Amino acid sequence: MSPAINLLASTMATFLQIYFVLLIVRIFLSWFPNINWYDPPFSIVSQLTDPYLNIFRSFIPPLGGIDFSPILAIFLLQILSSVFASFQGAPAF
Numbered sequence: 001m002s003p004a005i006n007l008l009a010s011t012m013a014t015f016l017q018i019y020f021v022l023l024i025v026r027i028f029l030s031w032f033p034n035i036n037w038y039d040p041p042f043s044i045v046s047q048l049t050d051p052y053l054n055i056f057r058s059f060i061p062p063l064g065g066i067d068f069s070p071i072l073a074i075f076l077l078q079i080l081s082s083v084f085a086s087f088q089g090a091p092a093f
Helices: 003-029 040-057 069-089
Strands: none
Touching: 003 040, 003 069, 040 069
């Protein structure tokens, strides 16, 4: 595999791992109802993760007040991360 594709795959895998951590932080913070999502550290996490989560919220509505869309969002993110990670270790043709 060419070095450019290897670099791109490595960069995407790293980005997806960082985004995974941001999603986990967002999910844990949603357990605290007194958090003001307009304060700077929380608003940044919300602005970065909500567009991705809203994709899944559009077709998985909350059931009983519990939002199950992050489960599917994390699952898809992990699949994409493993695909890009597999490109890194693929032999050159």
